[in-house]
Amino acid sequence: MSIIEDEAQTHDTFCGPSNERTNTRTYGDGANWGRFPNARDRLLLGAAKFGLGRKDVHPCVNWFKGVRVEGDGTTMWQGGPFAPLRSVVFRAEMNVIVILANCPHVLDERSEYTVTPARVCAWRGPITPADDAIRNATLESSRAFLNVEEYFRR
Numbered sequence: 001m002s003i004i005e006d007e008a009q010t011h012d013t014f015c016g017p018s019n020e021r022t023n024t025r026t027y028g029d030g031a032n033w034g035r036f037p038n039a040r041d042r043l044l045l046g047a048a049k050f051g052l053g054r055k056d057v058h059p060c061v062n063w064f065k066g067v068r069v070e071g072d073g074t075t076m077w078q079g080g081p082f083a084p085l086r087s088v089v090f091r092a093e094m095n096v097i098v099i100l101a102n103c104p105h106v107l108d109e110r111s112e113y114t115v116t117p118a119r120v121c122a123w124r125g126p127i128t129p130a131d132d133a134i135r136n137a138t139l140e141s142s143r144a145f146l147n148v149e150e151y152f153r154r
Contacts, residue, residue: 005089010066042101077107
């Protein structure tokens with residue numbers, strides 16, 4: 001998938017999802033079916049609905065919640081407050097399964113289990129043209145697009 005538009009620009013690819021231990025430490029309960037479910041177990045539950053397991057769930061991106069890594073290696077939470085209605089637009093070049101778990105970030109400093117509503121929309125768009133800027137940004141991205149096209153020619 002490619003990011004086409006990003007009004008938020010505060011995403012975390014470093015910390016990973018919350019888990020039962022972190023939620024129990026912060027909220028007193030982190031079980032998937034408890035009052036304060038964790039993101040890791042919610043992602044696994046979503047994957048299971050497609051016949052996928054733990055090995056199929058790779059590291060996640062924490063969308064709309066940023067973390068800055070300082071020079072000394074410490075992580076600094078950038079959780080807002082942010083303006084409402086920020087959005088990210090993705091383009092999927094092939095069939096994908098998207099699993100979202102709307103849970104507090106593992107570094108969220110608030111003592112209350114707090115999440116913001118999320119809205120997801122999907123539509124079928126045009127095939128990415130050969131002169132697309134993202135497609136041609138690097139040799140790796142060009143190769144990825146060619147691999148997807150080859151996959152669908154079979």
